[in-house]
Amino acid sequence: MNVSIEIKRLPHGEGMELPHYASAHAAGMDIRAAVDTPVTLKPLDRCVIPTGFSLAIPAGYEAQIRPRSGMALKKGLSIPNSPGTIDADYRGEVGVIVINLSNEDIVIERGERIAQMIFAPVAHAILQEVELLDATDRGAGGFGSTGAK
Secondary structure, three states: OOOOOEEEEOHHHOOOOOOEEOOOOOOOEEEEOOOOOOEEEOOOOEEEEEEEEEEEOOOOEEEEEEOOHHHHHHOOEEOOOOOEEEOOOOOOEEEEEEEEOOOOOEEEOOOOEEEEEEEEEOOOOOOOOOOOOOOOOOOOOOOOOOOOO
């Protein structure tokens, strides 16, 4: 399924690659850091990294910002609100909230691939307040209630 998304390059994104799929069957588009100077994150530091672009996402869709597995494994860079959501009515710059989960400083350079972006349909729910919910085998069992193995 394809969806057309409008993208606007911002002045500080000039000369950088726009998000794109790195392989034919990639689920996410790589997003690059549009920083003017390298950003150093100490362990457990977090900040917003600019991307140098804005989007016009059609109604009924969202963009999800997710960590890149290679960056998470090799450097410890993650996204604390993963997946981050960009709503269809947002028109500002896409910023990526990153966190350093390693024990060492991480340096983010201009043009470095820091996250991936996935577009997904969104369903709007209509909540109906009731006095009683239907019964299931699990019932109100919470975290870990279905077992570990």
